[in-house]
Amino acid sequence: MKIKEVNEFFKGLHIDEKIKYLDDLMLDERSGVKKVLEKIEKEHKKHLMEIERVKNMWKIENSLNVDIIGGIDEAGRGPLAGPVVAACVVLPKNIFIEGINDSKKMSPKKRDELFEIISKNALDIGVGIVDNEIIDNVNIFNATKIAMLRAINSLKKSPDYLLIDAVTLDDINIRQEAIVKGDSKSASIAAASIVAKVTRDRIIDRYGEKYPEYGFKNHKGYGTKEHYEAIEKHGITPIHRRSFLKNILEAN
Incomplete structure (x- = not known):
């Protein structure tokens, strides 16, 4: 040759x-x-x-003497608009998914690729979505917990144990562990971070088609200069979090 x-x-x-x-x-x-x-x-x-x-990234899961482990993470705590989305993912123990990591550490293309691999191989996936109105009513921290509970409740079967990225859930009869920066330490939480992020990004992209003047496809609802300028020019939309924009709303 x-x-x-x-x-x-x-x-x-x-x-x-x-x-x-x-x-x-x-x-x-x-x-x-x-x-x-x-x-x-x-x-x-x-x-x-x-x-x-x-x-x-499987060390934490392998240290637990349980069969079904749900990894939980969220996407969208910080944006000015759109929902907060949580995912609970149950993976086959010790499955090798090349590139799996904290979703923030990878490109959108890589996240999409891993989203498809996780969706194909996961034993179970639950997603919880909480909109901006609930966020305004109960605050983002409590809204995040609601999204996580919704994700767990949408699973086909309740896990034996939950690994959660830096959050402890109340009023749930499942053993759990909150892990700081869990999306870079646990394969299950990393998978959840990818599912939550891709799911939320796709929701925001659809809003971007409905409100093209705000540039949602570029910033996904976060407080970029472009986003603030659009709000100043066009006002807020029904998907904006009013509690995140008090200064602007009060000024107007």
Whole structure:
């Protein structure tokens, strides 16, 4: 094979397939092939590190002597508009999902990819959505708890244990543990963070079509300069959180 053909051959293969050809590549003395070999070896090293990272994200779950563990996280506490969304995800124990992590640490494209993988492989997924009117009535912290409870209640079966990102839920008869920065420490919570974030972003994108002058697709409802300028120019919409905009509303 020519060097170009060698590169094309490996381009579409997963690293698990690529490493099967390492011995053959080592026998080829061409400098171009040596570069391909070096690239694959680096990719393999990176892949092994990723396997170890994800393995470490299962330590909390593996320390619990329970069968069904629900990881819970939310998206949308801070925005000026739209709902807060929580997800509860039950994954098969020790499943390797490459790239799983805190949803804030990845691109929208990567989140969408992982959302599909999680949706396909999860044993159960529950989603809870609380709109801006309830947020204004009960405050964002309590609204977040309501969203989490709704997510749990929408599961097909109640988990034996809950791992929650930095929140403790009241009035629920399920053992639980609040973990600070849990979305980067627990695979179950990380999965929930991705499901919650992608679900909320898609909701906000639909609002972006309804209210194009606010640029929701760009900022997802957060308080960017663009968003504040749109509010100053056009006023607030029915999806804005009035309790988050008291200064602007009082000034007008």
